[in-house]
Amino acid sequence: MTRRQEQLLAFDRLLTIMDELREQCPWDKKQTMETLRHLTIEEVYELGDAILDKDLDEVKKELGDVLLHIVFYARIASEHKAFDIADVCVSICDKLVERHPHIYGDVKVENEEDVKRNWEQIKLKEKGKTSVLQGVPKSLPAMVKANRIQDKVAGVGFDWEHPEQVYEKVEEELAELKVEVAKGDADKMESELGDVLFSIINYARFLKINPENALERTNKKFIKRFQYLEVKSREINVPLSEMTLDEMDVFWEEAKKV
Known part of the structure; x- marks a missing residue:
């Protein structure tokens, strides 16, 4: 069996499990697109955290959670006879082919900036698009x-x-x-x-x-240093609220070296 065949079987198993959960599990049967929405946003943020932490094992798990949500939405839509997961795949495939004329057509590009410009220009031509910011x-x-x-x-x-x-x-x-x-x-x-x-x-x-990654990197750095400061505060048995800024700064500088 080829790796592609294994991938298709794994995806088929996920679709089967989704069908079973939707038909048999009280919680899954109750969900709607609206109730899943905030959970999906949370899962994407968790994926973002794993990516920034460079934790590939966690990235794999979070990707699974996000993929589950995609399959879940498609299953709900199929119950309303709107679309199913095959339609989702066909839609994104068609879009990718249309927006990459330098691969699937005769358009020539020199670099990634040309690709981005073509992408936005093609999007503007799509039905209903009146603004690039839409x-x-x-x-x-x-x-x-x-x-x-x-x-x-x-x-x-x-x-x-x-x-x-x-x-x-x-x-x-x-x-x-x-x-x-x-x-x-x-x-x-x-x-x-x-x-x-x-x-x-x-x-x-x-x-x-x-900029999002840059700011989050600083957030993580600040959290790590401040928590070091809290640990040192407990070690010397002096609450942070009772320490002077100069005293705190000593530990803050130490934290930069840890």
């Missing part, structure tokens, strides 16, 4: 949404030419924020801070750094 989900977290917005408009040529220009924009937005902070207008400060964050996310894109 495909950005409204419920995305703000940082992820900003990154996607910038990616999409860049795909149709609305972009800076050099990273230095973007950095200058960051400095310009910081200066504008400083002016509004001095004035003390909360609404304008929030607006300018949003501009600062948007420009920094854009700069990250030019540096080919995913």
